[in-house]
Amino acid sequence: MTFPALSRVRETLPRTTTPLVRRLAVASLASQIAIVVTGGAVRLTASGLGCPEWPRCTPDSIVTTPEMGFHGVIEFGNRLLTFVLVIIALAMIGAVLGLRRERKDLFRLSVGLFLGIPAQAVIGGITVWTGLNPWVVGLHFVVSMVLVALATVLVDRARLTTEEYRARRAPAAPPLLRRLLVTATVLTSVAILLGVVVTGSGPHAGDHGAARNGLDALLVTRLHALPVYLLVVTVALAVVAAYRAGVHRKLRRALVMLALVVVVQGVIGYTQHFLHLPVALVALHMLGASLLMAAAVHALYTGTTTKPLPGTTVHAGVRETVA
Numbered sequence: 001m002t003f004p005a006l007s008r009v010r011e012t013l014p015r016t017t018t019p020l021v022r023r024l025a026v027a028s029l030a031s032q033i034a035i036v037v038t039g040g041a042v043r044l045t046a047s048g049l050g051c052p053e054w055p056r057c058t059p060d061s062i063v064t065t066p067e068m069g070f071h072g073v074i075e076f077g078n079r080l081l082t083f084v085l086v087i088i089a090l091a092m093i094g095a096v097l098g099l100r101r102e103r104k105d106l107f108r109l110s111v112g113l114f115l116g117i118p119a120q121a122v123i124g125g126i127t128v129w130t131g132l133n134p135w136v137v138g139l140h141f142v143v144s145m146v147l148v149a150l151a152t153v154l155v156d157r158a159r160l161t162t163e164e165y166r167a168r169r170a171p172a173a174p175p176l177l178r179r180l181l182v183t184a185t186v187l188t189s190v191a192i193l194l195g196v197v198v199t200g201s202g203p204h205a206g207d208h209g210a211a212r213n214g215l216d217a218l219l220v221t222r223l224h225a226l227p228v229y230l231l232v233v234t235v236a237l238a239v240v241a242a243y244r245a246g247v248h249r250k251l252r253r254a255l256v257m258l259a260l261v262v263v264v265q266g267v268i269g270y271t272q273h274f275l276h277l278p279v280a281l282v283a284l285h286m287l288g289a290s291l292l293m294a295a296a297v298h299a300l301y302t303g304t305t306t307k308p309l310p311g312t313t314v315h316a317g318v319r320e321t322v323a
Helices: 004-012 019-044 066-097 104-129 134-158 162-166 175-201 217-245 249-274 279-304
Strands: none
Touching (some): 019 066, 019 134, 134 175, 175 279, 249 279
């Protein structure tokens, strides 16, 4: 049985990566970062239990009520942003549905981002049910970083045409630089994970009565600083190696971007520590963590992918080094 209306819809779906596909990929990344920031606002304003129930806001209401006050508005607003992510994710899947065979990478990444949204919603519910257990709150943030990484790769892949996707070339980075890029990404991940532990030991619990993880805040802060030091050195070496090797400008630009984010994030981290964690700087540090993950993954992808980089011309099936 055929459905003419469904066939007409399929015929209107893009058969290549259109500007719409690329814009939706960017929207996917931006929305994943945005919900990290709004989630941070929930925690930093002590609104984590502004809606004390899940999936309802209260036992009797899906939405926030006047009795919930400011905290209820903040928490419910963060929940509403989830629906924005769902709309963007569904639009992204729809935009690449017509080329799911030619561009399996885009389709799988889009589906992965979509599936991450209900997973995050469930973790958020467990967070409320456990009274903001710091380890569950931390898991919530870690999953967000994974989704930011996936969305970053989606943005990079969406810039390729189908012909470019089928082509192959040597990676833009020489072997030593590739190892440095992998190391930088691993160190970024470790620093973020330890940052989550630091957060669980600190004062911003999301609610004045929420438990902390019981670890020594100064000790875990020092442990968190160690991979940051190593990351600074690794990225500096990577930038020097990139310029000495004369790599493609796209990779040089990605590394400079990563270096800038590392420096700014490090300055914010040190400043917030010595100023005893003011809310504004903690919020910027959370935004910085998202940007750092995106920058590290983008640099890694740019240096190690065997797909053509934007601005190069590579015929399908031909391997060549781009300098």
